[in-house]
Amino acid sequence: MTRPESSLPEQASPATESPAKDCPAKGRPTKRARYFVPRQRSRLRRWITANTQKTGRRIGRLLFDAEGHPRAFLRSLLFDAYQRPRPGLEGVIFKEPGRPRRPFANWLTGSDATLPALVAGLPFPPRSTGRRSVLVVIEKSATSASPLLRLLARDYAVVLLVLDGERGADEALAADGVALVPVDVARARAPRAVLVDALAFRAREDRPLFAITVGLATIDAADALEQRNIPVVAVFGEADADPARHETLGPAMELALERASALVFPTPAAREAALVAMPRFAARRRLAAAEAPLEAGAAAVLAIGREIGEELDCELSLVLATEPERLEILDIARENDPPGAFTVAQKLERLIADWRRKALLKRHPNRPPLRRPYSGFHPLIYAEHHPVACFDQRRYPLSHWIEKGRPPGPWSMPVFGPLPGPRASRLRSALHGHFFYPDLLPELLERLNVNASRPDLFLTTDTPAKADELRAMTASYPSAVQIDVVPNLGRDIGPFLTGLRDALTGGGYDVFFHVHGKKTKGRRRAIGDPWRHFLWENLIGGTHPMLDTVLARLEVSPEVGLIHPEDSHLVNWARNDRIVQELREDLELTEPLGAYVDFPVGNMFAIRPAAMRSYLALDLSWEDYPPEPIPDDGTLMHGLERLLPMAVRQAGFSTIAVRVPGTDWD
Incomplete structure (x- = not known):
């Protein structure tokens, strides 16, 4: 049998001790008469x-x-x-x-x-085993670039692509250690764009440190190389940067500014003229000026090339050297992983290269959707706050954040892992579980048994028959149990905020856990079980006593008001703009909104009642929740779920995440 209600902690009078009632009437958040409900599609x-x-x-x-x-x-x-x-x-x-x-x-x-067949007959040299290679692309003749090529050949294996050059004109460079690859573009059977891409594809096999393109005539090659993640220094001569020829050279110059990792102009005046003509590129770094860049200024070109070439390697090394255990999320196998075994370092290298390519092509950063690469860090929120570095300069957000000393901000959150063993807590704790599907309660009880703490249970469901099932399942539970039948409104949020309002405001508990028996039907039915397993494994327990872990952290961290599992998915506001705007006004939230939000995805968490005082002050009634069936997104419940961390911070508390290593869901 269910324990009588008198076995629960005595609730203080809401009129005297409720955080919501303590708020002055003038400053208390007030709900509106009716919240926005997205229109359901008609039959x-x-x-x-x-x-x-x-x-x-x-x-x-x-x-x-x-x-x-x-x-x-x-x-x-x-x-x-x-x-x-x-x-x-x-x-x-x-x-x-x-x-x-x-x-x-x-x-x-x-x-x-x-592509390979188009360049199979070209005399590319074997890949050098002792030195990194550098690729140089030039049209007609490389004679003018001889000083630069000789300087490069001192430290690198230089591969020179001469497009439509005169036969035998540059063969003398072979004596200086330059591998000459003549390319007859005019007579090739493929269009120039395809041939240039084939050359970039072939060059990628050698993993050159960087490439140099000479003149605006080779900017299409610079574009193709950058798209293959080979960083390019585009070097211009006087004629290329002549402002008088802007109408004819403008499109090529714009492509160069858009795509090349670095540009070297022959004079500062030429650089300024290009930026005056195209001011949107003013944020680009590495727009250098060097007098006679192919001759006397060749050392400056080499220095820039080395810098851009080592950037990806440096970014990778920087991340791998900084708390590598926080990269364990990358070691989890994914359904969309490429075939074969990949190490964390290889996956990270792919992520960095993919980010740079998206930034290069001005693609949406979260299409296809990204995952969190590093526990406690949200790369998209960071990029949103550092657009010049992460988009204009193509820096990978994680490595840039580490390089800057890991500054705090909305992009980072403390994350902690499991205790070594069960440990009972001194905090007065309760667990609310809403079970539309009562058959899931035994799994929750089994997970609770992993812990030493035994929170009081507040269980809700929508029919008396289901309530009887819940009573039978909890008959032997060692702490107090209260089971209530509530309307089938508000999904799991209505039963928590409205059905349990007296318990939340009564002062009888230090911490409330909120979970629900999540299943997903319809075309997304495969999501429900893995999602629930992930959330319960991280918040309640299974392999580890996570409820004890969460309570232990709350004991020693009174400033923390909300703890939730760290989800690897990076989520935006989706179709919740309207309801979020209404709730922000009613809750008087002033924290700025970005495009992305970190919140308890799946709406399961542990919270101090005082940290949700503004939610409780709304005094939501059952009539405020939309009737079932509800839309997939955009309702009052979806808005409340996303805004909870913001309301907790407004109440003066912080939000942190919990993570069991090796866990995730697809």
């Missing part, structure tokens, strides 16, 4: 959507084969022989630069397979 709209999708699948079977490849007639219509979009059709195939639309994504992953 007609759902029918139209379902039939449109069915028709789309039928058309898709006509246009694509069983492996998802476009059929021959569609390929000939949209693509050339090298799987490149025909001019003017890029928008049909790509959502944004470098990101194909879903129907074409699988097929385009093999587009690079057409």
